[in-house]
Amino acid sequence: MITVKELAARCGVSIATISNILNGKSNVSEETKQRVLKIIKETGYTPNYMASRLRATKTKTIGLIIDDLTAFSTPSLVDGILDICENAGYKTVSENLRIYTKYENQPEKNEYKENLSSIISQLLAYKVEGIIFIAANSREVTDIPENLPVPVVVAYAYTKAASIPTVEIDDYNAAYETAKYLLSKGKTKLAVIGGAETSIHDKKRIEGFEDALDEADIDFSKVKYIPGNWDRQGGYNACKKILSDSNSETPDAIFCFNDLMAAGAYDYLYEKGKIPGKDIAIIGFDNREVSEYLNPPLTTMEIPLKEIGRKAAEVMFKKINNQKTDCKAIKVPCTFIERKSV
Amino acid sequence: MITVKELAARCGVSIATISNILNGKSNVSEETKQRVLKIIKETGYTPNYMASRLRATKTKTIGLIIDDLTAFSTPSLVDGILDICENAGYKTVSENLRIYTKYENQPEKNEYKENLSSIISQLLAYKVEGIIFIAANSREVTDIPENLPVPVVVAYAYTKAASIPTVEIDDYNAAYETAKYLLSKGKTKLAVIGGAETSIHDKKRIEGFEDALDEADIDFSKVKYIPGNWDRQGGYNACKKILSDSNSETPDAIFCFNDLMAAGAYDYLYEKGKIPGKDIAIIGFDNREVSEYLNPPLTTMEIPLKEIGRKAAEVMFKKINNQKTDCKAIKVPCTFIERKSV
DNA sequence: CTGAAAGCGCTTACAG
DNA sequence: CTGAAAGCGCTTACAG
Numbered sequence: 001m002i003t004v005k006e007l008a009a010r011c012g013v014s015i016a017t018i019s020n021i022l023n024g025k026s027n028v029s030e031e032t033k034q035r036v037l038k039i040i041k042e043t044g045y046t047p048n049y050m051a052s053r054l055r056a057t058k059t060k061t062i063g064l065i066i067d068d069l070t071a072f073s074t075p076s077l078v079d080g081i082l083d084i085c086e087n088a089g090y091k092t093v094s095e096n097l098r099i100y101t102k103y104e105n106q107p108e109k110n111e112y113k114e115n116l117s118s119i120i121s122q123l124l125a126y127k128v129e130g131i132i133f134i135a136a137n138s139r140e141v142t143d144i145p146e147n148l149p150v151p152v153v154v155a156y157a158y159t160k161a162a163s164i165p166t167v168e169i170d171d172y173n174a175a176y177e178t179a180k181y182l183l184s185k186g187k188t189k190l191a192v193i194g195g196a197e198t199s200i201h202d203k204k205r206i207e208g209f210e211d212a213l214d215e216a217d218i219d220f221s222k223v224k225y226i227p228g229n230w231d232r233q234g235g236y237n238a239c240k241k242i243l244s245d246s247n248s249e250t251p252d253a254i255f256c257f258n259d260l261m262a263a264g265a266y267d268y269l270y271e272k273g274k275i276p277g278k279d280i281a282i283i284g285f286d287n288r289e290v291s292e293y294l295n296p297p298l299t300t301m302e303i304p305l306k307e308i309g310r311k312a313a314e315v316m317f318k319k320i321n322n323q324k325t326d327c328k329a330i331k332v333p334c335t336f337i338e339r340k341s342v
Numbered sequence: 343m344i345t346v347k348e349l350a351a352r353c354g355v356s357i358a359t360i361s362n363i364l365n366g367k368s369n370v371s372e373e374t375k376q377r378v379l380k381i382i383k384e385t386g387y388t389p390n391y392m393a394s395r396l397r398a399t400k401t402k403t404i405g406l407i408i409d410d411l412t413a414f415s416t417p418s419l420v421d422g423i424l425d426i427c428e429n430a431g432y433k434t435v436s437e438n439l440r441i442y443t444k445y446e447n448q449p450e451k452n453e454y455k456e457n458l459s460s461i462i463s464q465l466l467a468y469k470v471e472g473i474i475f476i477a478a479n480s481r482e483v484t485d486i487p488e489n490l491p492v493p494v495v496v497a498y499a500y501t502k503a504a505s506i507p508t509v510e511i512d513d514y515n516a517a518y519e520t521a522k523y524l525l526s527k528g529k530t531k532l533a534v535i536g537g538a539e540t541s542i543h544d545k546k547r548i549e550g551f552e553d554a555l556d557e558a559d560i561d562f563s564k565v566k567y568i569p570g571n572w573d574r575q576g577g578y579n580a581c582k583k584i585l586s587d588s589n590s591e592t593p594d595a596i597f598c599f600n601d602l603m604a605a606g607a608y609d610y611l612y613e614k615g616k617i618p619g620k621d622i623a624i625i626g627f628d629n630r631e632v633s634e635y636l637n638p639p640l641t642t643m644e645i646p647l648k649e650i651g652r653k654a655a656e657v658m659f660k661k662i663n664n665q666k667t668d669c670k671a672i673k674v675p676c677t678f679i680e681r682k683s684v
Numbered sequence: 685c686t687g688a689a690a691g692c693g694c695t696t697a698c699a700g
Numbered sequence: 701c702t703g704a705a706a707g708c709g710c711t712t713a714c715a716g
Binding site for chain 1 (some may be wrong): 343386388390391392393395396411412416417418420421425429435436438443459460463464466467468469488574605630631632635636637648
């Protein structure tokens with residue numbers, strides 16, 4: 001653990017000069033610069049970020065606040081963010097709230113809010129130049145103060161705060177496209193297994209779905225919508241409800257708002273001796289690993305997680321560099337993955 | 343961003359007293375302690391870790407070095423570690439090497455080694471009390487110096503360094519149990535789809551498998567072993583090889599060293615009009631999400647990722663507290679998950 | 685182009 | 701029980 005002081009002694013210069021070289025200041029002669037750089041390499045000296053951050057104003061680091069690392073979406077989101085940050089020569093420091101384990105996935109809990117607020121303070125003390133908040137799932141995030149001294153970007157969720165840009169998936173268009181696809185395959189008797197009625201995803205997707213049907217002059221009011229609680233069992237139950245409703249005709253396609261519920265629909269169909277993709281078309285959402293292992297492989301919408309991460313970081317750098325951004329709410333398009341379930 | 347100085351002024355005490363209170367020193371009168379604590383709460387003061395870590399010797403923080411956050415195993419490992427750390431009142435600071443994206447998963451690359459070494463320096467500058475290294479997959483890790491001033495623990499991989507404890511899955515026993523299970527189900531013509539011949543996993547598992555067969559007086563030399571490169575396509579290919587080998591009889595069970603390869607074996611069986619679990623028993627490994635969505639649901643071995651994380655952190659705290667540990671290489675047992683594929 | 689000095693927000697002996 | 705002072709390893713005006 002060699003310090004600037006020792007390094008300076010070794011190089012025969014002052015610590016100020018070392019610092020200037022390390023920070024790319026232009027006021028150092030090429031000669032001493034090279035000499036110092038060489039000795040730095042020899043000694044393996046690494047500056048102590050702790051110390052420099054305490055003093056510096058620009059730290060070239062972004063703070064990451066992570067709702068929960070174990071959310072299936074989080075690692076890829078973070079990876080996309082790191083991609084851009086590293087390219088920009090920025091470091092990253094991350095804090096994991098562990099909302100699943102510690103707060104039962106309830107951001108409205110007081111302990112969660114307190115933790116979040118204390119973590120924001122920490123990050124500011126760290127002199128981060130910006131904060132990216134990474135939600136475990138799409139929701140309205142409400143507890144980030146608007147008057148923070150650094151820019152904030154929310155990834156994978158939404159916020160009403162006008163000063164906080166958000167980067168999300170484009171639920172509306174994803175559902176719109178899905179409906180179009182189904183129609184193009186001659187499916188007209190449609191049903192939807194949603195996540196939860198209160199979910200933002202559900203609302204946006206239903207809008208997109210409805211608009212596509214409208215354009216094709218199909219009566220949207222006839223499509224059955226049953227929420228499936230985002231899990232396999234819920235998908236099973238919803239599928240059961242849809243198929244055993246004797247008041248309306250059996251649908252020829254079911255759009256499930258995630259792959260897990262689609263798998264639940266598969267379960268029910270198989271149980272009834274029906275074959276997904278043959279007797280009834282099924283479409284999923286997320287393109288989780290599971291989807292291509294289902295039988296038949298599930299046609300689904302891929303969420304561009306890494307891309308969302310990248311975009312969030314890009315918006316952050318625009319803000320940091322004071323570029324004009326009219327990007328309050330960026331929507332990243334999903335990618336349709338056609339497999340065998342339609 | 344109120345500081346000790348302002349806080350001290352507000353409380354009418356010195357900054358030293360504030361510090362003593364915050365660090366639980368016993369040399370402060372109960373009265374002033376309560377008064378200060380109250381004002382801390384009112385003002386929402388949070389100490390600046392940056393500054394305190396620069397000065398303090400005991401920082402109550404553990405450094406985490408993560409091979410790659412996007413490895414399927416990493417989030418749960420980290421979650422287990424955090425569990426124990428938070429219980430112990432320790433914070434955590436993590437660095438993501440991104441070995442997949444940046445070094446093509448090749449730890450032998452020089453850039454990887456340099457990055458690792460610089461990150462270790464950073465963590466030491468951070469005054470972490472210990473470092474936990476979290477591998478993306480099981481391998482021998484070679485580039486952690488033995489003479490670090492703080493204890494190091496390696497999770498999910500192995501190292502020869504005598505001073506570095508490792509926490510891994512118990513491959514030997516997992517395979518031993520699997521073989522026993524297969525035998526108990528009357529399966530005697532066995533085959534194995536391994537990962538890679540050079541893999542530590544393969545070696546240990548084959549040992550366990552062999553010992554179980556020996557005990558049952560079954561000739562191990564007759565079991566076909568084909569490496570499947572850990573992925574679905576490889577599993578498919580390996581299964582094909584096994585079933586089209588005309589020199590030996592068709593096996594009645596195939597043990598695949600991960601779930602993905604088991605899925606590949608499923609693929610091949612279906613292609614040949616055979617039904618996994620009925621015509622040929624298949625067993626997987628990992629208990630990835632995929633396994634319970636396969637048709638039929640895959641019998642497999644669950645890797646106790648969170649538990650490995652917990653154990654690694656526990657060993658770390660033993661080391662930090664100078665407790666005797668004879669735990670050079672801890673093996674955490676896997677959990678057998680019986681489903682429908684045997 | 686170079687260096688002496690002040691200071692970032694804390695902790696740690698030490699003196700009282 | 702309390703506080704003044706030194707110092708952690710840097711960066712930042714500022715003077716030369």
